[in-house]
Amino acid sequence: MTGAGITTERLRGERPRRDHAALYAQLFGSDDVAATLWPPPHGGARSPEQAHELLAQDVAHWDSEGFGPWLFFEAAGARFAGHAGLRCGTVGGAPSVEVLYAVSPDRWGRGYASEMAFAAVDRARALGLPGVVGYTLTTNHASQRVLEKAGLRFERTLDHAGLPHWFGRLSFAQIS
Numbered sequence: 814m815t816g817a818g819i820t821t822e823r824l825r826g827e828r829p830r831r832d833h834a835a836l837y838a839q840l841f842g843s844d845d846v847a848a849t850l851w852p853p854p855h856g857g858a859r860s861p862e863q864a865h866e867l868l869a870q871d872v873a874h875w876d877s878e879g880f881g882p883w884l885f886f887e888a889a890g891a892r893f894a895g896h897a898g899l900r901c902g903t904v905g906g907a908p909s910v911e912v913l914y915a916v917s918p919d920r921w922g923r924g925y926a927s928e929m930a931f932a933a934v935d936r937a938r939a940l941g942l943p944g945v946v947g948y949t950l951t952t953n954h955a956s957q958r959v960l961e962k963a964g965l966r967f968e969r970t971l972d973h974a975g976l977p978h979w980f981g982r983l984s985f986a987q988i989s
């Protein structure tokens with residue numbers, strides 16, 4: 814299945830829409846989330862206007878690529894859980910598709926990031942992409958664990974935005 818939505822064992826992912834602006838502002842306006850996404854000197858928690866721009870970028874990504882990040886909600890009760898999925902970009906000078914995720918702080922420690930990352934990797938494979946990459950601050954051990962559990966393997970330490978990052982990759986190419 815490669816439609817716009819996605820379901821996992823406990824979560825339901827929706828393609829971002831303009832009326833998700835308040836959820837973007839809540840998630841990306843969180844100091845806890847910003848601490849690892851935009852650590853000093855990268856600006857910290859995003860303003861509602863900046864979060865709205867992030868939403869607009871996700872909407873545009875879906876429009877141009879046919880895939881992207883989802884907003885995830887708990888299947889039981891519909892509580893907001895986070896933002897995760899796939900994004901095209903240039904990492905370490907090479908075009909690639911990145912697995913990304915940010916979980917609402919009140920939902921941390923429940924395995925949700927791992928569940929979201931698995932779903933993103935599965936979708937990348939179903940879309941026929943050659944593989945995915947992931948990178949996270951070398952100090953973000955929980956995020957490294959999420960990427961490893963999703964099947965990515967450490968490739969190198971990468972300087973990204975002036976900070977050292979763990980960089981990993983999962984290739985789907987068949988060995989013949």
Ligand SMILES: CC(C)(COP(=O)(O)OP(=O)(O)OC[C@H]1O[C@@H](n2cnc3c(N)ncnc32)[C@H](O)[C@@H]1OP(=O)(O)O)[C@@H](O)C(=O)NCCC(=O)NCCS
Pocket residue numbers: 845846847849850913914915916917920921922923924925926927928948949950953954955956958959
């Ligand atoms: C990092 C983040 C995504 C983790 O979300 P989560 O839903 O709590 O993660 P999970 O529950 O799926 O599991 C994380 C794994 O890391 C492990 N972990 C947690 N804290 C850890 C730590 N300090 N050191 C090592 N491993 C740790 C957990 O035990 C778990 O592994 P396990 O299943 O083998 O036990 C979440 O804290 C977050 O959204 N942070 C802000 C945004 C962010 O950093 N995103 C990633 C940027 S690349």
